[in-house]
Structure formats: C-alpha cells, structure tokens
Amino acid sequence: MNPAFSVIAFTTIAGAAQGLVVTLAVAMLAGSPFSPGFQRTALLLAAAMLVAGLGASFLHLGRPERAWRAATMWRTSWLSREVIVLPAFIAVVGLGWLGGVGSPVAPLWHVLWSLLALVVAALLWYCTAMIYACLRFIEEWAHPLTVLNFVLIGMASGLLLCAALVVFTGEPARPAVTWAALVATLLAWAGRRRAVHRNAGIRHRSTLQTATGIHVPKLEQKSMGMSAGSFNTREFFHTATASGLRHVKRIAELGAFALPALLLVVGLLTGAAWAWALALALQAVGLVADRWLFFAQAKHPQNLYYQVVS
Amino acid sequence: MIEWLQRLLGAEAPPAVSHTPAADPPSVAQSGPTSTATGGEATETLARQLALVIDLNVCVGCHACVTSCKEWNTSGAAGPLADENAYGADPTGTFFNRVQTYEAGTFPNTETIHFPKSCLHCEEPPCVPVCPTGASYKRAEDGIVLVDYDKCIGCKYCAWACPYGAREIDETRQVMTKCTLCVDRIYDPKLSKDDQRPACVKACPTGARLFGDVKDPESEVSVAIRERGGYSLMPEWGTRPANQYLPRRVTISAVTTPVDAAGTAPAP
Numbered sequence: 172m173n174p175a176f177s178v179i180a181f182t183t184i185a186g187a188a189q190g191l192v193v194t195l196a197v198a199m200l201a202g203s204p205f206s207p208g209f210q211r212t213a214l215l216l217a218a219a220m221l222v223a224g225l226g227a228s229f230l231h232l233g234r235p236e237r238a239w240r241a242a243t244m245w246r247t248s249w250l251s252r253e254v255i256v257l258p259a260f261i262a263v264v265g266l267g268w269l270g271g272v273g274s275p276v277a278p279l280w281h282v283l284w285s286l287l288a289l290v291v292a293a294l295l296w297y298c299t300a301m302i303y304a305c306l307r308f309i310e311e312w313a314h315p316l317t318v319l320n321f322v323l324i325g326m327a328s329g330l331l332l333c334a335a336l337v338v339f340t341g342e343p344a345r346p347a348v349t350w351a352a353l354v355a356t357l358l359a360w361a362g363r364r365r366a367v368h369r370n371a372g373i374r375h376r377s378t379l380q381t382a383t384g385i386h387v388p389k390l391e392q393k394s395m396g397m398s399a400g401s402f403n404t405r406e407f408f409h410t411a412t413a414s415g416l417r418h419v420k421r422i423a424e425l426g427a428f429a430l431p432a433l434l435l436v437v438g439l440l441t442g443a444a445w446a447w448a449l450a451l452a453l454q455a456v457g458l459v460a461d462r463w464l465f466f467a468q469a470k471h472p473q474n475l476y477y478q479v480v481s
Numbered sequence: 482m483i484e485w486l487q488r489l490l491g492a493e494a495p496p497a498v499s500h501t502p503a504a505d506p507p508s509v510a511q512s513g514p515t516s517t518a519t520g521g522e523a524t525e526t527l528a529r530q531l532a533l534v535i536d537l538n539v540c541v542g543c544h545a546c547v548t549s550c551k552e553w554n555t556s557g558a559a560g561p562l563a564d565e566n567a568y569g570a571d572p573t574g575t576f577f578n579r580v581q582t583y584e585a586g587t588f589p590n591t592e593t594i595h596f597p598k599s600c601l602h603c604e605e606p607p608c609v610p611v612c613p614t615g616a617s618y619k620r621a622e623d624g625i626v627l628v629d630y631d632k633c634i635g636c637k638y639c640a641w642a643c644p645y646g647a648r649e650i651d652e653t654r655q656v657m658t659k660c661t662l663c664v665d666r667i668y669d670p671k672l673s674k675d676d677q678r679p680a681c682v683k684a685c686p687t688g689a690r691l692f693g694d695v696k697d698p699e700s701e702v703s704v705a706i707r708e709r710g711g712y713s714l715m716p717e718w719g720t721r722p723a724n725q726y727l728p729r730r731v732t733i734s735a736v737t738t739p740v741d742a743a744g745t746a747p748a749p
Contacts, residue, residue: 172641233635233655240614240632247610250638254613305611308644308718376717377644379583383596384712384726385537387585393593394582396547399572402649406637472715473646476581476598 172309173406174466177230182299183328183458184227185257186321188220189292190329191336192264194348196285196292204281209342213333214268221261249305253298260291296322303469310373311469316366323359324427324458330355331431331454335447338438346439349447353435356454360428363461367420370468377472392478403477409467416467419460426457530604530624531662532695532723533682534702534711535597538730540689542580542595546681550578550599550660553680557665559630563653575651577660578681594729597690599681600647600660601714601722602626608639608648616657623694624723625662633657644715645722662692695723 195213198204205213229235244251267284300321303312330352337345380386395404411419431450438446554577555562564574578599585592602619606626609617616632617639619625628639628648633656640648640657648659663679666672676683682692693702702725705711711725 231636233637233650233657234633237614237632237634240616241634241636242613244610244613244615248613248638250611250636251613302638306607306642308607308715309641377715381715381717382645383583383594384714384728385583385585385594389587390583390585392581393584396544396579396581397576401573402575402640402652403646406640406650407646471641471646472644472718476646 172466172469172471173409174463175231177227179459179462179466181224181228181231182321183324183455183462184220185224185299186296186325187328187332187458188217188224188264189260189295190325190327191217191220191332192260192267192288192329193292193326194330194333194351195267196288198348199281199285200289205337205345206342209336209340211268212340213336214264216336218261218264218268221257221264225257225261249298249301253295253302256291256295256298260288260295263288263291293322296325303465308377308472309469310375311366311370314366314369316362316369320359320362320366323355323362324461327352327355327359327428328454328458331435331447331451334435334438335451338444338447349435349439353432353439356428356432356435360424360432363423363428367464367468375470375472377475379475382472382475392476395477395479398480403473407471407474407477409463411467416464419464419467423457423461423464426453427461428457431457526604526696527621527624528696529622529694530602530696530723531667531693532602532624532702532725533599533662533679534691534693534695534705534725534727536689536691536705536709536727537594537596538689538709538727539687540580540595540597540685541687542582542593543686544580545684545686546597546690547576547578547580549680549684551576553663553666554658554661559658560654562658563651565652573652575649575658577649577658592729597681598645598647598714599724600626600643600662601645601720601724602660602662604721604723605719607642607644607718607720611638611642613638620664623664625664626659627661627664628657628659630654630656630658644718644720695725 191213195205195210204210229238232238238254241254242251245255263284267288270280270284297318300318303309304314304317307313330348334345334349334352336342337348379390379392383390409416431454434446434450434453437443438450551562551564555564562575564572566572567574578597581596581598583594583596585594602625604624606617606619609619609626611617613636614632614634616629616634618627618629620627635650635655635657637650637657640646640650648657650656651658663681666679667677669677678692679690682690691702691705693700695702695706697703698707705727706725709727709730711727713720713722713725
C-alpha cells in the first residue's frame, strides 16, 4: 500500500491523545488523580490533538465536503463506525474539560467520566484498527496483532506524553507513569516486532495463478495494459527501494521504541528533564516511520495484476 | 461482516467456502432468491445476476473493449473520465476495463494470454460493506455493483477492499468509479436492441465477451460457463465473482503439429 501521510498523521496523533486520556482516567480510577490544573491542560492538549487528527484525515478524502455522509453506514463499515466514535471521544474529552474533572465535584462523576473515557477510547482504537484488520485479503493486516498494536502504541505514546507533561508542567513527580510508559513502550516494541516478523513469513494465498486462473507453473505478466501510471499503480505501491524500506524499519524500531525506552530509564535514574523531551521527540518521528512501515508492508493482491509496463 | 470477524478470530483459518482452485462458477438459482449453504452459512442469492463472461481462448488483446468502454463512459451523464496529460510525458487516467497480457510456460512452449479485467460484480462484493457513505451498492434487481457518484467521498476504502483492483478514483472528479456493466445502455429503450448491451461486448471483434444473466441456466453465459468450465478469479477469498473466465482450449492442428516417429501427436 502507498502510505498516505494524512492517515499516518491522523492515526498516530489520535492514538497518543487517546493514550493520554486513558492515563488520566486510570489515575482517577486508581484513586490518585492528577492535579486539576494538569488534567485541564492535558485534556485540552488531547482535544487539540484529536481535532488536528480529524482535520488531517479530511485531507485523505477526494470530496471532503461530503464527509458527513461517512457516518451513515455504521451497520457495515468500520470506517463509518470510527467516524462516529471519534467525535464521540472528542466530546467525552471536552466534557471532562468542561465538567472540571478533578475539581471538588462529586466523586461519582469522576468515576463515571473515567469509565466512559476508557470505554470510548478502547472502542476508538478497536474501530480504527478494524478498518485495516477487516480487509481479509490484505494478510499483513488481517490479524489480531493489528488491533493489539494500535492499542499498545497508543498507550505507549500517550503514557510517554503524560510523563513528559508531568516533568514540564511542574506537576508533582509521578515515577509510576514513567515506569508504565517504559513497560508499554517495550510491549509495543515486542508487538510490532512480532507483526513485522510475521509479515516477512507470510505465504500469500493469492498468486498470479489464482489471480488469473491460469494454473501453469511458469506464468508471468508481459504487460499491464498501459504504458503510464494509473490509480492502481500509485495507491497500492510504496515507491521506496528495498534498502529504503530497511532504513525506515531501523528508524522505526530505534525511534519509536528502543531509544525512548533507553531515555526513560535515563530519566528514571537521573531525573534529567531533557531525557523525556528527547524521548518524546524521537518517538514522534519513530511512530510516523512505524506507521509508514505498517502501510508499506501491506501487499495488496491487486498488485498481482500490475507488475510490468512492457 | 460478521463472518469476516469470525474469520478474523479464527486468525489463519481458511475462509468458510472451500473449493478447487480452478472452478468456482456462480451458484445458479432455481427461481427467485434461495438460501444456499456455503460452508455452513446460509446466503441469499439473487434471482438475477447480470455478468460478463470473458473467453480467454479468443481474446487477441486488441483493446477495443478498453477504448469503447472509455468512449461510452466518458461521454455519459456522469461527465468525462479522467484523461490527464494524454499527449504528455506522464499520462494518467481512469479506465473501467483494462487488458493485461501474460505469458505462460517456458520457451519454446509458451502461450501469450490476453486478459481483460473489469469489475467482476461479485455476489459477495467486499467493496460494498466497507463504504462509509453507502455510495457503493449492489442492485437487488440485477446484481450490478455500482457507485453513487453523488454520495462518494473519495476515501478509496472500497478500492483497498477490492482484491482485483477493479475500482479506480477519477482524479478529476475525485470520486471512485468502476465498470457499470453499461447499466445506462442495457435498459435504455431509445437504443437499438443491438446497442442494449455493454459497449465492450459490442466492440469485441472476436466475440470474447459474452453478456447475460448467470442465474438463468439457459442464457448464453450460463451455457458457456457450464460447457467450457468457466472459473472465478481469486476464489480463495470467497467474493464469488459473477464475471467468469473461460480457459484456453488446446487445439491440435493436423497440418502444423509435428508428430513423433510413431506418428502420434504430442499430448495437449
């Protein structure tokens, strides 16, 4: 697949925002909420990130003025469901901010809001991941690992964002959040390694023989019927070389997981603020590379029909 | 969708429909919608499913179907199909039907096979449930899968969902387009009887394209599928394409086929 930057930006930004909100909610449910000022800042940031992500996703559409129609087929389409759940989650975040989450209001409200935020965040991760995982012939995507990795990456990036915010807003120190960010980053790393490893070993069910019904051992395409490009040659191919792909894989692993984990350890040991800042910056770049890889590694069966110009 | 989720939960399990790689003709209903059990699930089949049958035995790769399809659809009510930089260095455009060429075998025993492909109007079209706006739909009265250009938002999700690459975005109009099975020709009373069939079928000089109702056992297409062993593309995904392909037939020429010392021609 050709990775579309608008979709990469949208899913990584939204995932981090979801992780941030989940962190706030879990802290509240665990009985040690963040300070009201911090929660308001964090919720505002999360809302801004989600709105930015939503805006970025519009760039992917050919006819964005009709985007409202995208909510109508929720009975069958995961994309439609996501289009409903995303604004719902933004509303939940806004509700939390408006309702003065953390201020001296009935604790029941805090608990209810936290549970709502958890449920809707989980639902949003599920809907977003299922958009890709429900395409059963893209075998790299059609696997529970896709859903798992969206959640793990979202939590890892959200926890790291929260940990960095704690350091830079003067909130009382929360080593638990940094520890959780470290664990989540390592888990996300493991999840993505497993997925990338699995992708390398997939024996695709579709071959040129099944695609054409010409069951001869040696079959090759001599011409795809046109001499220049078309939608079919642009949308489904990343245009990177094999070595370029390897570079991106390295950047993704180092930037999104390995280096941030190392830097979080440094932060825990030394308390140096730059460690969190650097980890956040590196992870932002690394996650974009990782999501690019997620798209680039997907081999669409239609590519079997578009191989040779002749 | 539910069955996909079930399949997803079954991780690497093969799809519910199992069949040999070569033949997977569409189910021929007796009359009216019937429930046919496929791998334990009941699926409604349409009473009428219009489709094309492509005869790979006679296609010569002339691209007449490509150009006639483009001509018809670019002068239609929906407006012109994208045709950018036509005389430039890097042309691009939208076609509903493309003809590819494959070579089978090893020299000197090779065959060149020309392979037209357009939307296969699947009986279980994967492009329909994924569309978020409902622009992608399958007609109940004749099984044609269409795009409602007024609803389409050009998100390209349906193109991702089609394993055959049958859907293309029109770069100019920014909506998804695909073969319409010339739905604006086949029902148009103002056209002559000869014109009331898809443009590609009419244009094909070798008669490689047949059009009809694959649910009608006596239609030209059903007879061809039955007698010539028509098959589906990528049957492993259970999309049940309505368009079927007729395989190459081996013909031994009495004049030019060399025979061995015993006087027998090589086996096909």
